[in-house]
Amino acid sequence: MSEQSTSFSPDTALMALYQQFSTAQTPLWWFADEHVAAQPLPAARDNWRSFSNRCDIATLLQAAGYPVELGDFVLPLDAEPPKSVCYRVSKEKALVHYLINQALAVLPVGGSLHLAGHKNDGLHSYAKKAAGLVGAVAEIKKHSGAAYIATIHKRSEPSGLLPDSDYTHIQEIASSPSLYSKPGVFGWQKIDRGSALLVEQLPVFLAGFSQQPKSLVDLGCGYGFIAVMAAAQLPASHWLxxxxxxxxxxxxxxxCDVHGIDAQIELADCAAGLSGPYDAVLCNPPFHKGFAVAGSLTDQFIAAAHRLLKPKGRALFVVNQFIPLERKAALFASAEVLAEHEGFKVVCLSK
Known part of the structure; x- marks a missing residue:
């Protein structure tokens, strides 16, 4: 298996939702998850607002003229309520349930929720459960590319909530050591196998330094598992x-608070706008962007690591085994595979 092309396949569900925009009542609110990166955006219209928890998506939306609320999908309580909410359902069930709950709460009676997706995204189930909460029947229509749009007209205030795994709360997911995460974070209830393999190789990686690194980056940190585990071996270190x-x-x-880690924590797309230099970079780069496979992501993270490192600095990456990281890392002086296991490999890159 080879790494996928850097281009995205069109998301037919997203295309169907964009068609819905032209007829939806305003004010319109759009919950824009990571899948929005998959294709060009329609032009913004008056009386629209968009919400995203990803800074790269927020940048795309702003460039297209959309007012954007960037954060953990916290909806404004003092704003004019929407008459339409549009949402291409996400990969994570808890997030979908949370956003449906938010939409049904904020919409006035008579307002409409428009959900887009495919059958295997759970679209039909989501739509029927949402409709049942507000005394409605979901109107589900098939579009090209096996996409579906479900429209729920709010007939009453919600009779309950869809289970969202207590979305708004940060939760302890492991106790030795204590680790915290929350819905909306990739792999939020588990320790990623690739990240765990990277951590296993830390002693070998650190042994390659003439002096222990004092400044490190967890690039694409997620909830911070790699930094927590590495900081335990480098108690005097400073982190980004x-x-x-x-x-x-x-x-x-x-x-970081729980473990007393000296850390600067920054929202950035692949460390854009952040500068070094740092002694070391640790990275488990994402392989997917939305529902699409994004081959160029690995290249972006390699370039970011090289830019952030000091001369003679070193980076430790974990990637899927079939990704030719050693070939991609031509910016670096050397690349050494430290481990291969369960479909992953850990590679040390030396600047």
Whole structure:
């Protein structure tokens, strides 16, 4: 298996939702998750607002003229309520349930929720459960590319809530050591296998330094697992934790506080706008952006690591085994595979 092309396949569900924009009542609110990166945006219209928890998506929306609320999907309580809410359902069930609950709460009676997705995204189930809460029947229509749009006209105030795994709260997911995460973070209830393999190789990686690194970056940090585990071996270290997901950084802050990690935590897309130099970079780069496979993401993270490192600095990456990281890392003086296991490999890059 080879790494996928850097281009995205069109998301037909998102295309169907964009068609819905032209007829939806305003004010219109749009919950824009990471899948929005998959294709060009329609032009913004008057009396629209968009909400995202990812800074790269917020940048795309702003460039297209959309007013954007960047954060953990916290909706304004003092704003004019929307008559329409549009949402291409996300990959994570808890987030979908949370946003449906938010939409049904903020919409007035008579307002409409428009959900887009495919059958295997759970679109039909989401739509029927949402409709049942507000005395409605979901109107589900098939569009090209096996996409569906479900429209729920709010007939009454919600009779309850869809279970959202206590979305708004940061939760302890492990006790030895204590780790905290929350819904809306990739793999929020588990320890990622690739990240765990990277941590296993830390002693070998650190042994390659003439002096233990004092400044490190957790690049694409998520809830901060790698930094927590590495900081235990480097108690005097200073850290930069960065991710494009505002939700993830809420949990990263919590983990750094709990473990007393000296950390600067920054919301940035692949460390854009951040500068070094740092002694070391640790990275488990994302392989997917939304529902699409994004081959160029690995290249972006390699370039960011090289830029952030001091001369003679070193980076430790974990990637899927089939990604030719050693070939991609031509910016670096050397690349050494330290481990391969369960479909992952850990590679040390020396500047």
């Amino acid at each position: 934790l960065t991710d494009n997901n505002a939700t993830a950084l809420l949990a990263a802050h919590k983990n």
